[in-house]
Amino acid sequence: MDKVVIQNLEANNQRDLSRLITKVENDGKINNITLDKLFKKTNQAIRIGVTGPPGAGKSSITNELIKYFIDNDQKVGVIAIDPTSPFSGGSLLGDRVRMNQYHNDENVFIRSMSTHGHLGGLSRKAQYIGDILAITGKDVIIFETVGVGQGEYEIVNVADLTIIVLVPEAGDEVQLMKAGLIEIGDLFVVNKSDRKGSEQLTEKLKSTININKEITRPVFNTIAKEGKGIEELFNGIMKKFKELEDSGYLLQRRIDRYKVRVKNIIQENLLSKFWTSNKKEKLNQATNSLQNLKKSPMAAAEEIMESIDL
Amino acid sequence: MDKVVIQNLEANNQRDLSRLITKVENDGKINNITLDKLFKKTNQAIRIGVTGPPGAGKSSITNELIKYFIDNDQKVGVIAIDPTSPFSGGSLLGDRVRMNQYHNDENVFIRSMSTHGHLGGLSRKAQYIGDILAITGKDVIIFETVGVGQGEYEIVNVADLTIIVLVPEAGDEVQLMKAGLIEIGDLFVVNKSDRKGSEQLTEKLKSTININKEITRPVFNTIAKEGKGIEELFNGIMKKFKELEDSGYLLQRRIDRYKVRVKNIIQENLLSKFWTSNKKEKLNQATNSLQNLKKSPMAAAEEIMESIDL
Numbered sequence: 364m365d366k367v368v369i370q371n372l373e374a375n376n377q378r379d380l381s382r383l384i385t386k387v388e389n390d391g392k393i394n395n396i397t398l399d400k401l402f403k404k405t406n407q408a409i410r411i412g413v414t415g416p417p418g419a420g421k422s423s424i425t426n427e428l429i430k431y432f433i434d435n436d437q438k439v440g441v442i443a444i445d446p447t448s449p450f451s452g453g454s455l456l457g458d459r460v461r462m463n464q465y466h467n468d469e470n471v472f473i474r475s476m477s478t479h480g481h482l483g484g485l486s487r488k489a490q491y492i493g494d495i496l497a498i499t500g501k502d503v504i505i506f507e508t509v510g511v512g513q514g515e516y517e518i519v520n521v522a523d524l525t526i527i528v529l530v531p532e533a534g535d536e537v538q539l540m541k542a543g544l545i546e547i548g549d550l551f552v553v554n555k556s557d558r559k560g561s562e563q564l565t566e567k568l569k570s571t572i573n574i575n576k577e578i579t580r581p582v583f584n585t586i587a588k589e590g591k592g593i594e595e596l597f598n599g600i601m602k603k604f605k606e607l608e609d610s611g612y613l614l615q616r617r618i619d620r621y622k623v624r625v626k627n628i629i630q631e632n633l634l635s636k637f638w639t640s641n642k643k644e645k646l647n648q649a650t651n652s653l654q655n656l657k658k659s660p661m662a663a664a665e666e667i668m669e670s671i672d673l
Numbered sequence: 674m675d676k677v678v679i680q681n682l683e684a685n686n687q688r689d690l691s692r693l694i695t696k697v698e699n700d701g702k703i704n705n706i707t708l709d710k711l712f713k714k715t716n717q718a719i720r721i722g723v724t725g726p727p728g729a730g731k732s733s734i735t736n737e738l739i740k741y742f743i744d745n746d747q748k749v750g751v752i753a754i755d756p757t758s759p760f761s762g763g764s765l766l767g768d769r770v771r772m773n774q775y776h777n778d779e780n781v782f783i784r785s786m787s788t789h790g791h792l793g794g795l796s797r798k799a800q801y802i803g804d805i806l807a808i809t810g811k812d813v814i815i816f817e818t819v820g821v822g823q824g825e826y827e828i829v830n831v832a833d834l835t836i837i838v839l840v841p842e843a844g845d846e847v848q849l850m851k852a853g854l855i856e857i858g859d860l861f862v863v864n865k866s867d868r869k870g871s872e873q874l875t876e877k878l879k880s881t882i883n884i885n886k887e888i889t890r891p892v893f894n895t896i897a898k899e900g901k902g903i904e905e906l907f908n909g910i911m912k913k914f915k916e917l918e919d920s921g922y923l924l925q926r927r928i929d930r931y932k933v934r935v936k937n938i939i940q941e942n943l944l945s946k947f948w949t950s951n952k953k954e955k956l957n958q959a960t961n962s963l964q965n966l967k968k969s970p971m972a973a974a975e976e977i978m979e980s981i982d983l
Contacts, residue, residue: 403967618960621970625956628974633943646935650928657713660931664938 369401375469375499384474387491401498406617408440408497409604412522413507419528420554421507423587424596429471431597432503440496442489443475444508472496486520487627490620493521520620523613524549524603526596529568531560545572549580549603552596556584578606642667679711685779685809694784697801711808716927718750718807719914722832723817729838730864731817733897734906739781741907742813750806752799753785754818782806796830797937800930803831830930833923834859834913836906839878841870855882859890859913862906866894888916952977 371379413421425441432439465471476489493504506521527548551572553565565582572580581599585592607613649655649663681689723731735751742749775781786799803814816831837858861882863875875892882890891909895902917923959965959973 402969402972406963406966614963617966621966621973622956622960624970625959625974625977628971629947629978630940630944632974632978633947634940637939637943646932649935650932653716653924656716656927656931659712660934661938662712663931664935664942667935668939668942 372498384492405494405497408504410504410523412525415528417509419530420587421528425505425507427587427593437502438470440501440504441473442506490521526550528552528554530555531558531564551582554585554587682808694802715804715807719813720833721815722835725838729840730897731838735817737897737903747812748780750811750814751783752816800831836860838862838864840865841868841874861892864895864897
């Protein structure tokens with residue numbers, strides 16, 4: 364990467380930042396962006412994941428939290444991987460306008476990423492973008508992703524701590540546990556808490572998530588659109604982060620994440636070395652007719668692996 | 674694989690079938706299950722994906738469809754990858770009992786698979802299990818997965834045709850499109866159609882999904898718990914399958930799926946060759962302290978790749 368660009372990054376040059384992020388977004392092969400000696404700066408930022416079902420109000424909560432971080436002299440970067448997020452242009456005009464309030468604030472940088480159905484690769488890209496934001500001096504990086512099913516697991520790969528946002532209609536706790544959201548949350552938010560069922564969900568959550576008494580996982584009640592409950596959530600985040608840091612959990616999570624990244628880079632390199640144009644052609648030939656599909660994929664794989672241009 | 678087991682599979686021996694499926698489920702490395710010359714039989718079954726948000730009634734619809742397939746002299750296999758499915762034990766006792774009605778029917782085989790957050794690997798296993806079921810003579814294989822976010826994309830990798838199940842409360846069409854469900858459905862079901870908003874959703878769906886006039890994608894209204902609308906859905910599935918077959922889309926989908934499988938097998942083989950215990954140890958050493966994490970993951974990957982035991 365260009366030395367000047369790196370220096371500009373460190374100086375929080377917004378144009379260079381945008382350009383570099385676009386480069387990461389568009390290029391499947393981002394391993395050449397080594398970030399070199401700057402990498403050590405990337406561990407200075409807190410990475411927060413915000414996930415939950417569509418319509419739970421994740422963006423509103425993120426938006427309200429930003430204010431508290433700014434008041435606390437912290438620079439904020441937001442990466443919205445949520446296809447339903449207004450940050451990603453996925454909502455009505457009113458929301459988009461609301462989200463643009465930080466447009467000219469150099470302490471806040473908001474960026475959306477589209478999924479195109481490949482969240483796996485996306486979480487890798489999101490990590491790089493997180494690194495880049497950390498290098499520009501962001502103290503807090505928020506990853507917003509939609510999660511009912513698989514998305515919630517992806518966020519664990521990028522965040523230091525994860526906030527699960529639910530609404531009173533979220534259903535009974537069995538459904539929640541099965542959906543996997545319970546396992547991965549460090550903090551829980553029942554948003555739109557003025558709605559029916561809020562208290563019941565809050566109580567159920569509290570009793571469900573704190574079976575393991577070692578780590579307490581708090582539940583917060585918010586009405587994000589009115590800014591209610593956000594201060595408590597903000598304080599809860601800071602407290603939880605401190606807890607994770609002191610207990611060593613944070614370091615372990617970062618190590619795990621780092622290992623996954625190293626493995627992914629190696630995998631990408633191995634595959635790109637393997638798939639010469641010769642081998643790609645061989646695969647196409649092996650699948651160009653119904654007749655060929657009668658061979659098992661394992662047999663086809665073996666034939667390609669045995670070809671000599673490895 | 675044992676020759677006797679294979680023969681027993683072809684004879685639809687339920688015990689051997691269960692055992693082999695468990696083997697596939699438990700063993701990450703399933704490439705050695707080549708299924709050999711039996712593989713050509715695997716393309717004789719229709720593979721149907723049923724996906725949609727939790728609580729939409731996917732299992733109820735699957736359950737009702739089974740009856741029609743049986744009446745139509747078709748043997749059915751069901752693989753429930755949905756953590757919220759009663760097939761997976763993810764619901765209340767009443768549901769589980771209801772689902773067990775085919776317990777002693779040798780023409781119906783129902784199996785659940787848990788996700789543990791790794792749907793990627795799971796869809797690969799689900800394909801193998803689909804192959805195995807096809808070899809036992811199942812004519813129809815139904816994959817039931819929960820999908821809001823990423824799960825819906827995975828099902829495309831295993832199914833010949835995909836049914837999206839929604840409920841009237843599913844929200845506006847923008848949300849749906851963003852959630853990716855619209856793109857991947859061949860047939861749409863508005864279940865619980867006696868509820869408020871059913872007509873509006875049906876109309877919105879019809880106008881949204883059929884912008885591309887080349888392929889018509891039908892919308893069905895059902896009340897699965899009362900068996901209403903299932904016959905129309907069943908007929909719609911058979912008609913759609915014929916359409917896909919005649920147009921060549923089916924072959925193309927199967928080729929694409931096959932290619933992905935070959936690529937995955939090769940990837941797994943390359944990685945298992947690469948990650949010798951030496952290299953694993955190197956990775957552990959590279960990540961055993963906070964100090965080490967200051968090196969970029971790309972630099973760490975390079976060091977491991979350069980070690981000589983490749």
